[in-house]
Amino acid sequence: MKLAEALTARADLQRRIEQLRARITANARFQEGEEPSEDANALLVDAEADLARLRDLIRRINATNARLDLGTDGTMTDALATRDVLRLRHSLLADAAASASGNTQFPRQMRSELRQISALPVAELRANADRVAQELRELDNRIQQANWTYDLEE
Template sequence: MAILVPMKLAEALALRADAARRAEQLRTRITASARYQEGEAPAEDASALLVEAGEVLGELESLIRRINRTNAATEVTGEGTLTDALARRDVLRMRHGVVTAAANAAAGDGQRGYRQLRSELKMIPALPVAELRRQADDLARQLREVDTLIQRSNWEVGLLD
């Protein structure tokens, strides 16, 4: 039975990212060593790598379960649970991306904004660029605030078993 070491949520998130990277690296090494030329030796023992990958993925699953339990049980001021705050942050990022893309497209960013000849058609924005930029700024502020709450919680909250 594995001994669960008390740790903060932020530490578990770092371990989760590391385990995911290790699992991907092991996958790459396994596929590189799964076949080898007759008369040659494989670069690595693919069977041993598979066992190691299984162990790493088991650790990853345990961390993900504990992180999810912690996120669902942790209250964040003004946001509900940490899970709610994460959902809000994800959607704020998407909203910011949509509004910024709309403002850029309406402003003609990256496109020629002038006519070379009088016979060329003039492009007119279909959206209020200045208002969209204000909305994007407000969304960016909200995103920073929610992200700060999440980061604070990550360092203050202990990981649940």
């Protein structure tokens, strides 16, 4: 199984567990004289089995990520940490540029109102945000390529 397939299976299991949670919650109590639409105990057993499969899959994904060498990006774990930080950096720079440009403010209605002055260099912030976005896209492409290239650890 390729790493990308394991990641898809993990997402599917997580969705299934959340659906089971909702079904268990909906059937945990019922009115006297009525029958629940599903057996909450049987749903709990199903959820426990899925949780065990999820634990094993996450363990294997993490082991693979820790051992997978991506060259200049370090291990897959290193690359994922870098990608997370790049996403945060891009968001921070884009938000700072939007706030500094006044796009989030109301325009002046009258000349007598005080002008708002930017405390940050908007063009420079946007250029940095664009550079970070490009770096993020390139790293994400390398991560995706590795996901479809390497097999999952046993």
